[in-house]
Amino acid sequence: MSEKVDTIAETEEGKDTVSPLPSGVKNIPPKLGAVAYQRRHSTVNVFDAKFKSQSVISKETWRSAGIVCTLGPGSQDIKTMENLLEAGLDVARFNFSHGEHSYHKKLMNTVRAAAKKCNRMVAVALDTKGPEIRTGTFVDDKEVELKKGAKVVVTVDEKFAKAGTVEKFWVTYSDLPKSIKKGSTIFVDDGLIALEVQGIEGMDVTCTVSNGGLISNRKGVNLPGTLVTLPALSEKDKADIAFGVEMKVDMIFASFIRKKEDVLAIRKLIPKSILIISKIENQEGCDNFEEILEVSDGIMVARGDLGIEIDATRVFVQQKRMIRMCRAAAKPVIVATQMLQSMVTNPRPTRAEVSDVANAILDGADCVMLSGETAKGKYPVKAVEQMSMTCQVAEKELSLPAITQESYALRETAVRSACFIAAEQKAKAIIAVTNTGTTARLCSRHRPNCPIIAVIGAKNSHVARHLQITFGTHVVLYEDAEGKPSALTRVKHAIESQVGTLLKKGDLVVCLYSNEKKYANIVEIREA
Structure with a gap:
């Protein structure tokens, strides 16, 4: 499964599919630092061609x-x-x-x-x-009451699609009579109404109301334990x-x-x-x-x-x-x-x-x-x-068991080492240079007790947005208009951008990047 992760965020051209990026981090809203700003990596940091940037993430608001x-x-x-x-x-x-x-x-x-x-x-x-299943509509668009113990017919005959009554109503799943079995339960409206199947004949399924209630147009239908053949x-x-x-x-x-x-x-x-x-x-x-x-x-x-x-x-x-x-x-x-x-x-x-x-x-x-x-x-x-x-x-109370397996792919060896070192040395952040987000995701699964700062090129800003659903990641975007900077250069400036926000001078950080490999293979300890 690890191979699937590699290409999770790549495009055929290797370019972003959404634009534009925010033009910078000026005019920060005045509520910065207030309770309403308790979030994680919500603010965009953009490096210009000279790697100038600023950050508005603080430890007090980190999530x-x-x-x-x-x-x-x-x-x-x-x-x-x-x-x-x-x-x-x-x-x-x-x-x-x-x-x-x-x-x-x-x-x-x-x-x-x-x-x-x-x-x-x-x-x-x-x-x-x-592929959801719903009821049809009822006569005059009125809701009807199904009383406990009453008999009701659930049909797939389209003549009743807009003519439902308390005795008989239509559902959108045409294979219902073929799929359902006697004794099965049909739930309607998020399970509020329960119907027990008593018999099946042609297009009709006869039921007894085991849990009654009001039913109206286009309510959801669930068939627990039934193999549904909808596309x-x-x-x-x-x-x-x-x-x-x-x-x-x-x-x-x-x-x-x-x-x-x-x-x-x-x-x-x-x-x-x-x-x-x-x-x-x-x-x-x-x-x-x-x-x-x-x-x-x-x-x-x-x-x-x-x-x-x-x-x-x-x-x-x-x-x-x-x-x-x-x-x-x-x-x-x-x-x-x-x-x-x-x-x-x-x-x-x-x-x-x-x-x-x-x-x-x-x-x-x-x-x-x-x-x-x-x-x-x-x-x-x-x-x-x-x-x-x-x-x-x-x-603050999170304590998950360590990820253990018999062997690890080469790409994850450096990631595991970085997370271990960060924990051992109480590092304040892990800096991960990544093009696809894979390195950041692999770090995240180990749940390090510090932020993961993913350094991503602006042309891959879609990867940054993908990382919005990855635990513990903060994104720094960089522009490389004046040539492609080395991974080490990106690391240095990512650290500089966080001093005064996530980091302070002298903080230890663990850096994770590659020397032209397709995966991170270098782990380095630096001071901010």
């Missing part, structure tokens, strides 16, 4: 975990986006289950403009709708991904991934400069996780549908397993869904929610994600501030 925020009606104006960036937004997520392309285009342009105005770095992620990519997904390529998004959050072929189908549609983060949301995805991880650039533990598709008491087990395997593979993992759900309507989270965020970090997650909290919630900025502060506190 290692990334924060993904979903943008929507509750956060669509530029001022709110600026506040979210200051509060700690690292990745802007766009949920393509909702909204037209024109709406998402406007939001993408707005968040990029906000990032440029704040001199901040933001990655853009497109979340696909995926990995719908025509809508293909159109959305093509739009994402046009908009030069940084990553695709691929929904309902069940097997590696689902990932490979998406890979054919996008350039290598766009990451594929596979969302695990069902039992089949859990069963095939190892092969999915091998062909993915990262993983999202999407606990919403996963908690319906498998027993809710098993979700935390799968979360820990997936995080552990992602770390071993040096691939980023995001934990998502209902992390601060109460903050959709309340200004303060519950104690359980704070513990949930903290425990995701303690498990070893690279990122945590907000959905409705920032997309439609009343307190989007407060939610990000709360998540950022919780991450910072949890990171």
Whole structure:
């Protein structure tokens, strides 16, 4: 799997696919250093041709975990986006289950403009709708009540697509009668309604309502334990991904991934400069996780549908397993869904929610994600501030077992040595010169107790955005307009740029770079 990591962020031409870069780090917002600025590598540092730069990261505001925020009606104006960036937004997520392309285009342009105005770095992620199953519409668009013990027919007969009633309604999965079995359970509306299958005849599935409730148009349907034969990519997904390529998004959050072929189908549609983060949301995805991880650039533990598709008491087990395997593979993992759900309507989270965020970090997650909290919630900025502060506190208690394996690839020998030396000598930072981000990711999986400063050429700024979802990394971008500087020159100036911010004079740093090799093979200790 390590070979896959090598090319995770390369393009055919070796050039960036998104522009422009912020013009510098002038006009830093006046809230610098305030609580709202508690984040990790959110500010862009650009070296000019003479390697002059400045940094606005301080130890007091350092955060290692990334924060993904979903943008929507509750956060669509530029001022709110600026506040979210200051509060700690690292990745802007766009949920393509909702909204037209024109709406998402406007939001993408707005968040990029906000990032440029704040001199901040933001990655853009497109979340696909995926092969989901939904109900049709009901007569007069009215909701109906399914009462416990009542009989109801779930049909794939399209005559009922817009004529659902309390006795019979349509679902979008045409193979339902072939896939479902007697005794199986059909969940509707995030599991709030449960139907037990009593019989199957033609296009109809007769059920008994075991858990009732109100049902209305286009509600989600889950079939736990049933092998679903839907294609990995719908025509809508293909159109959305093509739009994402046009908009030069940084990553695709691929929904309902069940097997590696689902990932490979998406890979054919996008350039290598766009990451594929596979969302695990069902039992089949859990069963095939190892092969999915091998062909993915990262993983999202999407606990919403996963908690319906498998027993809710098993979700935390799968979360820990997936995080552990992602770390071993040096691939980023995001934990998502209902992390601060109460903050959709309340200004303060519950104690359980704070513990949930903290425990995701303690498990070893690279990122945590907000959905409705920032997309439609009343307190989007407060939610990000709360998540950022919780991450910072949890990171101080982080103690993960060492990565151990029988043998290591040559490329990782130097990385392991650098992390060991940094711990032994209490170094204040690891400086990693990288073109693809591989060295930084390999460092990150060892969770060194100091920042990883990834030194990346400006032409590869897409790699810098990819590292927004890698734990503990801070990016320094350099311009090499006057010829390509040596790796050692980049190291020296990366250190100089951090003195007075992450570093102070005399601090020990561990430097990791190569002498024209394709991987880092030199470890050096320097003083700032």
